[in-house]
Amino acid sequence: MRPVTPPAAAAQSFVGPGEAVSPGRQFQRLAGLSGWLFRFVILLLGWQIALFVALFGGAIQLSAYAGIHILGCFALAAWLVWCMRGSRADERNSTALQIVAWSAVAGPFGAFVSTALASHTALMPSRIPPDGDADDLATDHSAGELVERLHIALLDRRVRLEGASRVRPLMDVIAEGSGSEKLEALRIVYRRYETGLSAVLKRALHDPDTSVRVMAATVTAKLHGAYSRDIGDRQTEASANPELAQNWQSLADARLAYAESGLLDSLRARAQIELAIGDLSRAAELDTAGGASASLLDRVRRRLASWGR
Amino acid sequence: MSTDADVCLIVEGGYPYVVGGVASWADALMRASPQLTFHVVAIGISSQSRRRSYVLPANAVNVTDVILDVCPRGRVPARREADKIKQILRLLEFALTSDDGSAFAQLIEQMRVTGFGQAALLDSKEGWTAMEQAYERLLPNGPLLDFFWTWRFLVRSVLAIMNTPLPQARVFHAVATGFSGVVGSYARLVAKTPLLVTEHGIYTNERRIELAVADWLFDSKAGGFDVASAPVELRSIWLNAFQSFSRISYAMADVITTQYRANQSFQRADGAPDGKLRIIPNGIDVAKFDTVPRDAAPRRPTVLMIGRIVPIKDIRTFIIAIALLMDLVPNVLAILIGPEDEDPEYAASCRQLVQQLGAESAIDFLGRVPDVLKYLSSADVLALSSISEAQPMAVLEAAASGLPIVSTDVGSCREIIEGFEGDPVEGCGGIVVEPCNSKAMAEALAAILRDDALRSQMAEVMRRRVGSYYHKNRVTRLYEGLYAELMASPLSHRAIKS
Numbered sequence: 001m002r003p004v005t006p007p008a009a010a011a012q013s014f015v016g017p018g019e020a021v022s023p024g025r026q027f028q029r030l031a032g033l034s035g036w037l038f039r040f041v042i043l044l045l046g047w048q049i050a051l052f053v054a055l056f057g058g059a060i061q062l063s064a065y066a067g068i069h070i071l072g073c074f075a076l077a078a079w080l081v082w083c084m085r086g087s088r089a090d091e092r093n094s095t096a097l098q099i100v101a102w103s104a105v106a107g108p109f110g111a112f113v114s115t116a117l118a119s120h121t122a123l124m125p126s127r128i129p130p131d132g133d134a135d136d137l138a139t140d141h142s143a144g145e146l147v148e149r150l151h152i153a154l155l156d157r158r159v160r161l162e163g164a165s166r167v168r169p170l171m172d173v174i175a176e177g178s179g180s181e182k183l184e185a186l187r188i189v190y191r192r193y194e195t196g197l198s199a200v201l202k203r204a205l206h207d208p209d210t211s212v213r214v215m216a217a218t219v220t221a222k223l224h225g226a227y228s229r230d231i232g233d234r235q236t237e238a239s240a241n242p243e244l245a246q247n248w249q250s251l252a253d254a255r256l257a258y259a260e261s262g263l264l265d266s267l268r269a270r271a272q273i274e275l276a277i278g279d280l281s282r283a284a285e286l287d288t289a290g291g292a293s294a295s296l297l298d299r300v301r302r303r304l305a306s307w308g309r
Numbered sequence: 310m311s312t313d314a315d316v317c318l319i320v321e322g323g324y325p326y327v328v329g330g331v332a333s334w335a336d337a338l339m340r341a342s343p344q345l346t347f348h349v350v351a352i353g354i355s356s357q358s359r360r361r362s363y364v365l366p367a368n369a370v371n372v373t374d375v376i377l378d379v380c381p382r383g384r385v386p387a388r389r390e391a392d393k394i395k396q397i398l399r400l401l402e403f404a405l406t407s408d409d410g411s412a413f414a415q416l417i418e419q420m421r422v423t424g425f426g427q428a429a430l431l432d433s434k435e436g437w438t439a440m441e442q443a444y445e446r447l448l449p450n451g452p453l454l455d456f457f458w459t460w461r462f463l464v465r466s467v468l469a470i471m472n473t474p475l476p477q478a479r480v481f482h483a484v485a486t487g488f489s490g491v492v493g494s495y496a497r498l499v500a501k502t503p504l505l506v507t508e509h510g511i512y513t514n515e516r517r518i519e520l521a522v523a524d525w526l527f528d529s530k531a532g533g534f535d536v537a538s539a540p541v542e543l544r545s546i547w548l549n550a551f552q553s554f555s556r557i558s559y560a561m562a563d564v565i566t567t568q569y570r571a572n573q574s575f576q577r578a579d580g581a582p583d584g585k586l587r588i589i590p591n592g593i594d595v596a597k598f599d600t601v602p603r604d605a606a607p608r609r610p611t612v613l614m615i616g617r618i619v620p621i622k623d624i625r626t627f628i629i630a631i632a633l634l635m636d637l638v639p640n641v642l643a644i645l646i647g648p649e650d651e652d653p654e655y656a657a658s659c660r661q662l663v664q665q666l667g668a669e670s671a672i673d674f675l676g677r678v679p680d681v682l683k684y685l686s687s688a689d690v691l692a693l694s695s696i697s698e699a700q701p702m703a704v705l706e707a708a709a710s711g712l713p714i715v716s717t718d719v720g721s722c723r724e725i726i727e728g729f730e731g732d733p734v735e736g737c738g739g740i741v742v743e744p745c746n747s748k749a750m751a752e753a754l755a756a757i758l759r760d761d762a763l764r765s766q767m768a769e770v771m772r773r774r775v776g777s778y779y780h781k782n783r784v785t786r787l788y789e790g791l792y793a794e795l796m797a798s799p800l801s802h803r804a805i806k807s
Contacts, residue, residue: 173536184536187521191528205743210571211514214719215521217696217744221623222522224745225658228625232661265748268629 037092041099041115047072048108073104170200174207182212190219198262220263227258238279245287249296252279256300273304314348314370316792317478317496319489321352325363325372328648328677329617331484331509332363333702334591340366341592341785345792348476352488354378373476375492380468383426391435393423398430398439405463405550406447409580410494410560417498420471431464447546452527455543463550467491475500479796483558486512487551490558497561503795506562507589509699510720511575516551518697520544556580563795568700569721570729589791590721591700592784595776597682598709604687609642610758613688613712615681615703616695618649618656618674623717625662626747627694632666633751638758643672643692644684685710689764690757695719696744708775713767714739715753728774738771 048069055065077100084093095118102114168177173185186204189197201223204216231254238247258264259272277300283293318324318339324332339347349372353359359374386394397419403412423429430436440460448456470492482505483493490506497504520526526544559565559581566589567573573586612631616622624645631643649656656674663672678684685691691707691714698720708714708725716722718741726739740753757764 168536170534170536177536181536183517183521188534188536190522191530192534205745210719211511211518211575213744214514214697215518217623217717217719218518218522218621220745221620221625221696224625225620225655228662228665229658231665232658235661235665 037096037118040096041111041118044076044099044103045108045111045115048103048111052108069107070104073100076100077104170197171203174200174203174212179209179211182207182209183215186212186215186219190222193223193261195260195262201263223261223263227254227261227263230254231258243286245283245285245293248279248283248286249293252276252283252293252296252300255279270304273300276300277304313476314346314478315480315796316345317348317350317476317481317502319350319352319481319483319492319496321485321487321489322357324349324351325361325365326351326353326357326359327651328362330699330702334509335484336363336366337592337702337781338788339369341781342789342792343368345789346370348373348478350375350473350476350492352377352492371476373474375469375473375488377466377469377488378462380465381426381472382428382432383430383468384424384428386425386429386433386435390423390429393419394425394429394433394435395439397423397425398436398443401430401464401467402439402443402446404467404553404557406553407549408553408557410557413491413494413557414498416467417471417495420468426468426472427465430468431461447549448541448543451529451541451543455527456546459543459546463546470495478502480505480792482507482792483562485509486555486558487516488554490562491554494557494561497563503563503798504561505564505566505791505795506558507566508572508576509568510697511572511579513548513552513555513579514575515697517548520547552579559585563798564791566791569724571721572699587791589787590779590784591702591705592779592781593702593705593709593775594781595709595779598685598706599711599772599776601682601686601710603711606687608687609640610638611688611690612641612643612754612758613684613691613707614643614645614647614693615691615707616647616693616701617651618645618647618659619652620655621696622647623694623696623745624655624659626745626750627692628659628662628666628668628672629747630692630694630750630754631672632668633747634754634758635668635671637751637755641671641758644688645672645674646676646678646681646684648677649674681706682710685712688712690715690739690754692750692754693717693722694744694750698722700725705775705779708738708771709779711768711772713757713764713771715750715757716741717744717750718742719744725774725779726771732774733777734770734774736766736770738767738774 051060051065051069054060055062060068077097080093080097080100084097099111099114099118102110104110106113170185170189173181177185182204185200189200201216201220204212205220207213207216231251234247234251234254238244238251241247253276255272255276259269259276264272277297280293280297280300284297287293318335320331320335323329324335335349339345343366345368347366347369349365349369351372352375355376355378365372397416400412400416400419404416431440440457443460444451444453444456466488470488473492473495475496477500478496480503481493481496481500483489484507486506486508490512493504493506496502521544523544526542526547528542528544556579559576559579562585564587565576565581565585566587567576568588568590570588573581573588576586577583612634614624614627616624618624627643627645631641634641634643660674663669675684685707688707689712691704691712693701693704693714693716695701695717696719700721704714704716704722704725714722714726716726716739723741726741727737728734740756742749742753757767
């Protein structure tokens, strides 16, 4: 198999090798703000500075300054709120609204401070919440933009897994490959085991070739051994320090991993989940402050209940 | 001119130091032919214990140890011998990668002429350069340090074999290809003595599986999920060496035997010529087991398992099967007979599993026992959960003593239990289940334990089949006939004269 394009190269390909970047764009990227927001901030700052200079230059009175400032900020805020009502969670409008609020309180200084804060936030790496689902990502503006860019890059072949189409699925290899290919497939299953590969193992256990069956059985036994050893080790830890909630939770984690490995029949997987519930109950009793065990216990109970249905 | 022994039996990693299937077979083979004398060549590594687990039979005249990781230093080479060293190392590389016996024969000749050893071939500047070049050819961009140690071990093992003091024997009998086969091939070329190779399991298949799941071997995962790319990994170096050893052994052997038909297709695929292939099954002393009376005293339904407590026997599946069986046959008792010292960590994990499953009341680990017959007579069924076997003696002995068998579909177990083409005994003597399937094993055991009539019928089939095909006397006659045939060959006469 030819080497897969590394992530750094893929990231580079979004920009494109010959793309010219103007100084203004560079400043904008540095500020970390999107195009519309950038223009909005420049206009707001210009207006605020001009008003301030006019006040100190004696061109307008303080009352006129205050009136124009308050009315202007109110009008801008109202317009932004009106813009936001259509689109849920528009990050640009809410950032602009915050900048307007700051400038209403502290004039051009407030606008400066809030712009600086907004730029800093925009430059922070994005963090996808661990429990975030696909819907959240799809509605997120920056994520959507990223997906579109990736799509285009894939279409014009700047990002690709070379020869990926030639890689046969392991299940196909077990079904119709030669003896040595099947053995190689089982080696890969062992080295990169995940739940989805259990079907490949199960099929290989019925292969007409004895060596393939023996290899499949060896891999299966090794994987069972690894999961059981992990449970055994954590059981020993929990027995040695039964007052530590963490030990019981870790034991439950090991049992759940075994239950979800795809190696167990449903009866034995269920038994492992039940044992994990016992361990988590114990952890929840000990961990009165944290609550992590309790929430996991709740999730596992729900899963066991849905299993029964 | 007299010889040291009639037969030189070459065994790897087992007899007389480690208890196991092949070791028991070797012991039984010698005891079955007291009129023949045997010299045992035991191959091992320096870290292995050399405490004997077997009392040698009276006709075993001597034991020679070959320690693979210890080889003579040899003489320090002169500067002008650099080309000769390079030439020998090229032959060595060929012998360790893709030989069919020709490079090995040249290598032996060159080594005999030059008297080189570790000093010239591994510890010299030329030796280092050759290792670097071999690294570039065999494991480019792989971990050099790993290659260095692998290369060093393999070269040392060949040097150790070539410095083995060969006993004077009329026939050399290598039990397996691999290192045993290389020692046998060396004897065949140097002493010009006939070579018999017996394979219980197929050596290259076993090593291939062992290497694929070996956690001590670095695996770069460079090939991803592609089975066609076959990236060069350290395991390929080992596997190529073992395949090369097999080809050398098959090329040098006069006769190649195995115990059952399925193995022959693998031997052919690895290059064994059809004309050399023969089948000789394992044999047992049927009378010894057949005459043991069944224990009629009331007892719990009893499942017997005989075997070392090691991963290849998949004792864990057996334990889980017994835990499931407790629901199907209340009061069931499972007795495990076999040593636990070969892999104490695995044995401990098995005991831990019994506790995890709450099956302490149903499973007894007895370790080694002095008298297996006592347990065979008081059990109802024998179970075998192995992942890999050839023709297990435990199954044959249990069958001869009138026990039905539940076994995984490994080696020739199906042949033994269900019969084979041309088998005069019809019927099944037990149930064959797929490996790693504890549920299937529990159900099969329950079916036999619950049905007295079925149990008796299966026991009878097993007794008759073992009595007719796997009888020790028949098998002994086959081996003695083969030895006589090889001893009578002109090659053997030439060896004795020389």
